[in-house]
Amino acid sequence: MSLNIKKDNTKRIVIVGGGFGGLQLANGLKGTPYQVILIDKNNYHQFPPLIYQVASAGMEASSISFPFRRNFQHRKNFYFRMAELRAIFPEKKLIQTSIGKVEYDYLVLAAGTTTNFFGNRNVERKAMPMKTVDEAMGLQNAILANIERAITCSTQQEQQELLNVVIVGGGATGVEIAGVLSEMKRTILPHDYPDLDPSLMNIYLIEAGNRLLAAMSPESSAAVEKYLREMGVNILLNKRVEDYEGHKVLLADGSSISTRTFIWVSGVAAQAVGHLGTEHLGRGRRIRVDTFNRVQGMEDVFSIGDQCIVEGDEAYPGGHPQLAQVAIQQGNNLAKNFRRLLKGKDLKPFRYKNLGTMATVGRNKAVAEFAHIRLKGFWAWLMWLVVHLRSILGVRNKAVVLLNWMWNYVNYNQSLRMIFYPQKATEIKEREEREARMHWGEDLMKDETPKQE
């Protein structure tokens, strides 16, 4: 590994993406002599496990998001830049972003994944994904606006389209949003919309495989399927979605379901990186790395988290699962390896320690699996709450989330069902992007002198 010394001998690590992996890495580099630049297209870290609660109007977006700048206050030789990666020029040790270029000594790609529509243009245009807080806020707006419209629309057909919810993808996100929407149907609709028959709201969960939560044990799948069926969710297994047209989800078996609330959580693909040859990419567009998370065939470029696929770990020949825990542990291991580099020590390969997986579909209803233990029902649910509360960034956020959950548990009735459309937001974003293109050649670190001391 080359150690090309630059300027004041400080080596610069550029991290692209402040999700679980990137944040863990940036935190792990605290106190080292490295200069750290974190690049993210948002100015905040988000907490994906609770995005479905934002989408269902059970939690504020701000409770599961945390501003990067706030997190890194008083951190020395650290810089945040709100930008998107456009291309890597490894021979120049330079990346091009949406707002300019920046040189690196080490580059770490940790940009995660995006929703995979498997090339279906209709689905991509019309379906609502649920990968980000922004998308969850949009989905919440859509769900609430559709119910409002259903009360006064002109035909029964249209009313049914507005009230049917179709969720495609039976993974954790799919079962969680199905569960929380069925709770909304049962506990909110009758009170908020007395002039609407709640039984008209049908929730469909469509999965191409033969069971929900394929990543967990068949027992957990069965338990979750039973919970959801009891809650009134229509579960369709072994069904493939072919297309979406005229407010209809078209299935491969020729049948169709009318809906204007079409939620797509069926798969992910790694975030694309410009100028990265296909020889670097594995399944699901994931960047191929060795057990040290080094991008194979590139110098001083690493990738961690969902965006990469580790090759060479015998325990996981098909790569690790795309989970928060993997990203966190890789970020942690890479931070330690950067410290070892400083001392001229050998790097340590990444070894995934499976801390277990869990999913919840409603109050007192969850499944959890650990090395030797499988839980379901109340105890799994309680564990789910504790684990997620612990993981949320920020004392204030923890307090607000806990308050929300307690409030909800007692009275089943959150007061967050509001349709917000930030005004002129689109214009501002468009202006941003337009003007950003004019700055293609700016250096993000041209004034490197930190004002902090």
Added chain:
Amino acid sequence: MSLNIKKDNTKRIVIVGGGFGGLQLANGLKGTPYQVILIDKNNYHQFPPLIYQVASAGMEASSISFPFRRNFQHRKNFYFRMAELRAIFPEKKLIQTSIGKVEYDYLVLAAGTTTNFFGNRNVERKAMPMKTVDEAMGLQNAILANIERAITCSTQQEQQELLNVVIVGGGATGVEIAGVLSEMKRTILPHDYPDLDPSLMNIYLIEAGNRLLAAMSPESSAAVEKYLREMGVNILLNKRVEDYEGHKVLLADGSSISTRTFIWVSGVAAQAVGHLGTEHLGRGRRIRVDTFNRVQGMEDVFSIGDQCIVEGDEAYPGGHPQLAQVAIQQGNNLAKNFRRLLKGKDLKPFRYKNLGTMATVGRNKAVAEFAHIRLKGFWAWLMWLVVHLRSILGVRNKAVVLLNWMWNYVNYNQSLRMIFYPQKATEIKEREEREARMHWGEDLMKDETPKQE
């Protein structure tokens, strides 16, 4: 006043607008035999006095908003419709809304005001108003995005444009946003943006008159001016804004100030109502009503709050001030008058009881005026906090706002500085509006049978 009986003898009151006045009226009709329909373009009530705290990323939008449907749960013979008023047909006792028509026995216009750009198209297109929660969220995005951009933009000129903030209008909203942004400059910028010189952020407050807070006493004006000057706000009195061009605010005296954060809180005009002749409109497009809040020359049509101007009250020959208290008291009086109508009693004219006015510019800094008392500094600020906390709708909101304020008071450092853009929100809204036009003729109350019992 005619009493044309309809259907089951229930009289229908249609209230347009769920602000302070409309909400007070709707609440005041509880338990009466009237059927009440509340129409609002949003599905939530908002609390304007704290909008500036949302705009400055000190409070969540959801804390100062409350869903109408949640507020009216279990209320009998009450209906909410999310729609905008388009036109009134008084001869048919019918209104046309964005999603259909509805008949009324009594109509109450309580739609409030909108920002007045005084016909200046450039200002209207580019300036950011601050009348609604949606606008406040957009403004927050703009402020944060501009600061981010200022770090890496290419020229000093552009950096100054991005960091200068120009606020036009020295009323309560203007002084409050000026105050809170100068606190942001002092307490947040140095920590969140260590690679930016905070002294580059200049805050200008421009007022056409010769003092701030013209609605309060000269003593209060002077106190607030002193506070703001001490906090570093550049106050320009007796200055008129002529135009906005090329990122420059052009003043009537020929000078100009560069800015891309151009906040316009300089005046309001009553919400326009289609098919309402100019003979019904007074100053600022306000609907002329008598002391019973009846629209003059129209039968069974009332108007309350900022949207109307009461003629015939000797104590207020120019109409009442456009304040929350006036709207609340008018809503209250009208509810009582509707009850009197049922008993065949005479209506009581509206009499405004001035409960005082206040404004705050920062911690421990406020002014408050009551009949015989004038306060400033800490006690005025404390009173401001108590009065506003009491007025916020919902126990949960009160708790969250109090938590926020306490948190902020102790550590000066909220963690809400996130730029959110709800995804596909614009598409959903556009679709809504497009499809709404197809339903022009629908009856909003065609299925009147309440499911609630």
